[in-house]
Amino acid sequence: DAMVIQNPRYQVTQFGKPVTLSCSQTLNHNVMYWYQQKSSQAPKLLFHYYDKDFNNEADTPDNFQSRRPNTSFCFLDIRSPGLGDAAMYLCATSRDWGIGGRLAEAFFGQGTRLTVV
């Protein structure tokens, strides 16, 4: 059973045209993350939500925004996609914030591969 679901799996968007990626979870986890992963690189954390509290990473461009209307859903909005934003976008969840050990495990969705043309 899928626990973290990302839609769509593949997204093609035009340069400069706003695009939204979606993520839903059935785990009832408090924390949701968005990672950007470019080809052959490590995932890079863009931001996370702890419940309704939004937390931006210091180097995340303003072009990236996020919404979490409820526990289950989280959206990634790219306001004006550039060619450099083509990447795999991974959504993940974890049970809570500020906990360590095995409980800090992140559960990932299958990712959305974004192409900018």
Added chain:
Amino acid sequence: AQKITQTQPGMFVQEKEAVTLDCTYDTSDPSYGLFWYKQPSSGEMIFLIYQGSYDQQNATEGRYSLNFQKARKSANLVISASQLGDSAMYFCAMNSVETSGSRLTFGEGTQLTVNP
């Protein structure tokens, strides 16, 4: 600051043989966790194994084991009896509540290819 280093961009192994993927880490926190994830070409990140900094024994999960050497700050993943389906990217990651809350810091990954 935390840092994970994976020095092997690519590794090759024959089917049914064992392989070790290297991971070293750097942190000043006494309490931390180490994770290994597998990422097939389809993209999803699959959790493999976890090791806590205070765990006395090396973690094992089926064919996966973690060679944890705390003094050397290394957490190498050992895959025994490799299978063709093990071909994937492997990421080492760490978390330390004191430094980073629950966020994971990832290494650059190792691409493993299992040859028949």
